[in-house]
Amino acid sequence: MAALQTSAPPVPSGSGGRTIGKRKRKRTVAQRFRSDWPLLLMTLPAMAQLAVFFYWPSAWNIIAFMDYSPHRAFWENPLVGFAWFERLFNNPYFVPALLNTLKYSFANLLFLFPLSIVLALVMHSVVSTKVRSVFQSIVYLPYFFSWVLVVTVFVQTLGADGLVSNWILGFGGDRLTFTSNPDTFMFLAWLQWAWKDAGWGMIIFLAALASINPSLYEAAAVDGASRWRRLWHITLPGIRPVIVLLLILHIGGILTVGFEQYQLQRDAIGYQTTEVLDTFIYYRSVIGTEGASFGTAAGLFKGVIGLILILIANNVAHRLGEQGIYQKS
């Protein structure tokens, strides 16, 4: 059976990646600009957008090292070194928030990420396009619901005075405490992720599945490959680059698990279970009194850790022969 090509052709061994005898004379910057200026011109709007909405705000990360006040001229804000970071790391609620963040992030990675893949594979195997489109719509529609709506639906359904509780009560049972029990919050959170986000993840994997050449399946079927064999040897390798890409991006965002889901259920579940880094920053910096510098220091911490994790994950992906988030030159 022909193996599916999922990455760039291998470089002939011993060549060192150089094409001897065909080396072009290096062009000067001016020469390159003369030939490429239309391309550069086309990138200008995107560059401007990035500069205004990303790089300029990113430059303001410097206030993490200042005792910043918006009411002073920028240069009049005193530098305080790593004092805000010190205050952040010394805060007794920072480490629990960090641990909760990691806990939910890894749980999301372990239990939701594969669910999206499984859903995509199930959808891919449905032959009827009508059934597929209906199922697809039902599954990914909740992605567009706000967290307020999601939490409300769960309370109305599984809350102590919800639909299921009252039904159980009718049979002489007890009310559910599911939506206010910190011990079962992880399962509740997983249900909420599954309902809201799994469908969206599925769409991305479905797009990847659509790019697999159908003749590969036909050839495999002719060769006598079973459904599982086709899944294992064609489908999964076919979407592996996308899986790796999303996995790397997910790992990069490991300290960002969302905000509303935890903030909305804070009173019901308790702060010890629902305090994640984003709610920690919100309660202390955004609506709290620690000020913008403290929040920026926390945000910068998240960003640096995320960047390091992305670089490590990408490097590992490259070493394993995967493309990662960019094609290695």
Add this chain to the structure above:
Amino acid sequence: MATPSDGSIFRRRSLLKAAGLGAAGAAGLPFIAACSDIESGSGTSQTTDGFDFLPEYKEWPLPVEPDLVGEPPNHPSGFTTYPEPVPAIENLPSNSGTFEITMPMWGEAPSNDDPYFAAIAEASGGTRVDLRQADGMTYAETSVQWLNANEFGDGIMFFAWMIASHPNFQETVVNTFYDLTDIVKGDISERWPLLAGLPTASWGQSVWSTDPNDPETARVFAIPGSFSGGSNNAMFARTDLLEEKGQALPTSVEELLEVARAVNDDAGGRWAFGGTDYLTPAWFGLAGGDGWAYIDGKLVHNCERPEYTEWLEFRRTIWDEKLVHPDLPSGTLDGQALHKAGTIVFQLDGISWWQGFIDQSTAEGTGGTIAPLGALAAKGRKPLVHVNTSVDSWTFLNKDLSREQVEEFLDFCNFASAPFGTTEYELINYGIEGTHFTYGPDGVPVFNEVGTTVVQAPVNHKTISGHVQQFLTGAPDMVQARFEYNASLLEFAEVNIFEGMRVEGPADFKSAGQVLIDQQNDIAYGRADLSSIPEMVETWKANGGEAGREHYTAAYDKLHG
């Protein structure tokens, strides 16, 4: 020598990059390390009386005296009849300016195109004040960023409780808003007689110092709202449901528990309580405001007092006995709807819910009667009632306005300060006769549908500046009932130990307070035991509580010597 692999840091380009980054880091570190300490968020205290630059008080004679005479501010006087309104302003100014003022709105904001707004502009002398109404639920928090970005139009209105959401409100005020001192100083009664009739204490509470450590830098930065006094909140009981069960209104915490047990039916979907987080601390004698009481020669915070444990024990008891709606912690309940439906018997709400319940249950035909519980206390102690200690609100003007613009806006504020019994008050509070209201059989204006939508909102031009006097007005029965209710609370009103001073706590103290609220909820909703209170208090002390005590003690000493 072997060629370094692509990933090696020994490649020439990688080495240069690493060297560059290292050099930048090495250069930056001393720059970052040679630094001062964090000074922001250390809290402020501001004296609010004894100034010689406030507007000189000139009593503005009321056109008609109230028939129920109380003891303002905690027990305001009231009108049980509607007088024939008379004009308050004799010499109408001739203005043409337009202002945009940001203010909170709970519910759907009406269009500024309604004739109500045009009529107000005309009646005020030509000044048009367009309202930029933002969601009241998030107003306090989001306003921090509007102020930082100078995106709040020509002015902004804040209720007094909202300023606690600002990290350093003193710094914000003196850097963002117009300094009114030179305009309002001294005798302003000729041009703005109604503003001159506002209590001196209200103007005093509109003062902030540009340097918190230098009393000489104090200036007037805001136009004060009304000084309502009294209690704004109450625990409302469904008296019809109590009667059904043969229960009377409870007069103590112990009685309340008994009544709650009698009316509660968990399996049947009826619970005694919804929220009990605010107001209830007063039943146990705990302090209002930032929670400080002066006991045995020092400031003691609520959480350090034995009554605090009693209060949490009460909240835990009603939770354990299933006397509280089980989905309350989810924050998704509509308490007022559940109270109307009889699902919740005791509803903790603003005092306006008294009239609101009657209006809504009459309109919807749901029926039922409610009444507020009086001053309650536990264990036979004397009750305590938390009361307002400052003006209700302020309107701040953008510092970019010109002096002429500010003066014109003060013309408008003078118009908006007209009290009950004037045509100006009637227009602002009820709208245009025939368009927004009609007179009822007892002569009291009654809103029609348009009036309810456009004018009845509790926050609009009517809160831009304070009234020279604040009265109980409206349906005669309700005025009488509220007058008697206020009278019954009067002797239990809490004495403000920081009277004459506005204290803003340090950032750490506020952060520790937020954690304390979370921990209180843990106990109240059964997630932590009462035995964890001592540990909670120690944590609070270590993480900002003691710093708070130091700051508030310094302020207290400054005030009391």
